[in-house]
Amino acid sequence: MRYWAEGPGAAKIAWGSEGDFxxxxxxxxxxxxxxxxxxxxxxxxxxxxxxxxxxxxxxGGKGKD
Known part of the structure; x- marks a missing residue:
């Protein structure tokens, strides 16, 4: 969980930007x-x-996830 939410995996996903889900x-x-x-x-x-x-x-209402 930490890898994907906070670590190197999080960088691959770019949480907080459009399309992250x-x-x-x-x-x-x-x-x-x-x-x-x-x-x-x-x-x-x-x-x-x-x-x-x-x-x-x-x-902030910008995502289309």
Missing amino acids: ERCRVQLGKYVKPGRMLDGLCSNLHKRATGERPGPNAH
């Missing part, structure tokens, strides 16, 4: 079964990294 799905999809488990993990990582859940209001 989809980049998380791509990066972690290599290791986690697709579907609800992957989406839930990326949602939790997004919350940990940015302080908010992904969605249309994420990133």
Whole structure:
């Protein structure tokens, strides 16, 4: 979790920028079964990294996650 939320993995995802949730799905999809488990993990990582859940209001309403 720390690797992907705060460490080198976080740099690959670029949390807080548009498309971060989809980049998380791509990066972690290599290791986690697709579907609800992957989406839930990326949602939790997004919350940990940015302080908010992904969605249309994420990133000050600028995200399309």
